[in-house]
Each structure stands twice: as C-alpha cells, then as structure tokens.
Amino acid sequence: DAGITQSPRYKITETGRQVTLMCHQTWSHSYMFWYRQDLGHGLRLIYYSAAADITDKGEVPDGYVVSRSKTENFPLTLESATRSQTSVYFCASSESSAGRTDTQYFGPGTRLTVL
Amino acid sequence: AQSVTQLGSHVSVSEGALVLLRCNYSSSVPPYLFWYVQYPNQGLQLLLKYTSAATLVKGINGFEAEFKKSETSFHLTKPSAHMSDAAEYFCARLNRDDKIIFGKGTRLHILP
Numbered sequence: 001d002a003g004i005t006q007s008p009r010y011k012i013t014e015t016g017r018q019v020t021l022m023c024h025q026t027w028s029h030s031y032m033f034w035y036r037q038d039l040g041h042g043l044r045l046i047y048y049s050a051a052a053d054i055t056d057k058g059e060v061p062d063g064y065v066v067s068r069s070k071t072e073n074f075p076l077t078l079e080s081a082t083r084s085q086t087s088v089y090f091c092a093s094s095e096s097s098a099g100r101t102d103t104q105y106f107g108p109g110t111r112l113t114v115l
Numbered sequence: 116a117q118s119v120t121q122l123g124s125h126v127s128v129s130e131g132a133l134v135l136l137r138c139n140y141s142s143s144v145p146p147y148l149f150w151y152v153q154y155p156n157q158g159l160q161l162l163l164k165y166t167s168a169a170t171l172v173k174g175i176n177g178f179e180a181e182f183k184k185s186e187t188s189f190h191l192t193k194p195s196a197h198m199s200d201a202a203e204y205f206c207a208r209l210n211r212d213d214k215i216i217f218g219k220g221t222r223l224h225i226l227p
Contacts, residue, residue, distance in 0.1 A: 004158075035217075042205060042219040043159070058214060090158050104215065106158030 003027070006091050006107040014115050019078045021110050023091030031094045032074040033104065034058075034066065036087040043090065049074055081114045088112070117142055119189075119206045121218040129226045134178075134193040136221050138206030141187070147209035148189045150180055151217075154202045162204075165189060176200070201225045 004025040013019050023032065034046040035058075045058030047066040055066050063085060065077045074093075078085055091107040122137040140146055147166050151159040163174025170182045180191045191204060206218040 040219060043217040045214055048214070092158070103161045103164075104159075106160070108156070108158050 004091060004093055004105055004107040006089075006110050008110060009108065010111050012113045012115065013081050015082060016080050019081050019112065021076045021078075021089055021091075021112070023074045023076070023107060025072055025074075025091075025093040025105075027093065027095075027105075028071055029093035029095050029105075030071070031096060031102075032068065033092040033094075034064070034074070034076045035090045035092065036060065036085075037090060037109070038087050046076065046089075078112075081112075083114050086112060086114045117146070117208065117210050118216060119148075119208050119218040121204075121206050121221050123221055124219065125222045125224065127224040127226055128196045130198055131195050134191070134196045134200065134223065136191040136204050136206075136223065138180075138189045138191065138218060139187050140189060140206075140208050142208075148180075148182065149207040149209075149215065150174065150178070150189075150191050151205045151207060152176075152202050153205065153220075159205060162191070196223075196225050198225050198227070 007022045030051050033048040035043040037043050044060045046064050049055045049068040052068050052071050068074050089110045092104040094102045094104045096102050118141050120139045149164045150162040152162050153159045162178050163172045165172050165182045173179045178193045203220045203222045205220050207215045
C-alpha cells in the first residue's frame with residue numbers, strides 16, 4: 001500500500017549541478033503533477049502529465065525538465081540548479097483531470113536546498 | 116486571472132472553539148473549489164471539494180465549507196477545534212485549463 005512516494009526526501013546540492021527528483025505511484029493514475037511550495041506563494045504547478053509520454057507546462061516550468069516513460073514514474077530534473085530553486089517539491093497524482101470529481105493525492109515532499 | 120485569496124496567513128483558536136478559515140475566489144462563473152490540509156512534514160490531503168452539487172459541503176475530520184455565490188466565498192469551518200487540527204490549510208480552485216490553483220495557505224494554531 002505504498003501509494004505515492006518521492007525520493008530523496010532531503011537533498012542538498014550546489015549551484016549548477018543537475019538534480020533529479022523521483023516520484024512513483026502505485027495506483028496507475030493517469031495524471032501526475034509536480035508542485036513547488038514556497039513561503040508566501042503556496043503551491044505552484046511546475047509540470048504535469050496526462051499520461052505516459054504526454055507532459056505539459058504549468059505555472060513555473062523554467063529551469064525544470066520532466067519525462068514520463070512509464071505511467072507510474074514522473075521524475076523532475078533541474079538541469080542546472082539555482083538558489084531560487086531551493087524549495088519543497090511535491091508530486092501528486094489523480095485518476096483523471098486535475099479537478100472535476102477526482103482527488104489529487106500528494107507525496108510526502110522533497111526538501112531541496114541549493115547552495 | 117482566476118485565483119483564490121485566503122484571508123489571514125495565521126489563525127489561532129482555542130481548543131473547543133469554532134474554527135473559521137476564509138477563502139474568496141475570483142470569477143463570475145462558480146468554479147470547482149477545494150480545501151486541502153497539510154500536516155507538518157507531510158504532503159497535502161483533500162478535506163473537501165465543491166462541485167456544484169450542494170452549497171454546503173462536508174469533509175473529513177468534522178470540517179465543512181459553504182459555497183456562497185453572492186459573497187464569492189468558500190469558508191472552511193469546524194464547530195469545535197481539536198489540537199490535532201493544527202496544520203496548514205489551502206483553499207484551491209480549478210482553472211479553465213483544468214489545473215488547480217492554490218491559495219497561499221493559512222496556518223491554524225490551536226491554543227490549549
């Protein structure tokens with residue numbers, strides 16, 4: 001009964017390094033999402049995916065890359081980390097489209113610090 | 116732009132007292148609205164959602180919210196606060212492009 005998991009839970013990296021945050025869900029949900037949470041901004045959508053091999057930008061996609069080769073995995077990559085990307089990152093999934101009658105289920109989050 | 120506004124980044128209530136967390140939405144068309152809760156060091160959990168079926172929506176843990184079109188509000192209430200209710204609460208709405216937009220959150224403190 002794993003649900004949705006994220007790894008690592010904590011990560012410290014340096015400016016300019018590439019970092020990949022992993023997200024895995026066991027429900028075979030079609031939709032997956034990446035958010036970042038920052039004080040004073042709430043949650044902001046970075047990227048989302050409607051199905052394997054289908055991804056789209058959210059509100060704040062710059063500096064991030066995603067892929068979805070398998071339904072259950074949705075990794076988020078920071079190609080060249082910057083200090084402004086220090087944040088808590090949440091992955092979420094839902095059976096179908098983001099709202100309507102379907103609930104988004106959130107992972108526990110990854111706290112990323114970029115030095 | 117479509118948005119939700121949460122009034123008060125911090126709210127403190129005494130244990131046993133009424134909890135009222137305020138949320139207003141911007142739109143002339145009633146949207147789908149949600150309340151999520153985030154406990155410390157955890158992800159968000161859905162408390163309740165409004166999908167136009169009924170204006171008073173009951174959620175988990177004794178919470179409910181009332182959709183008021185005339186006030187463009189969707190305030191969250193609980194009659195009697197419990198220490199375990201201490202958390203951050205997010206109001207959210209569904210945008211036209213089917214993405215959820217979150218408010219900035221209200222941290223609820225419960226005083227013994």
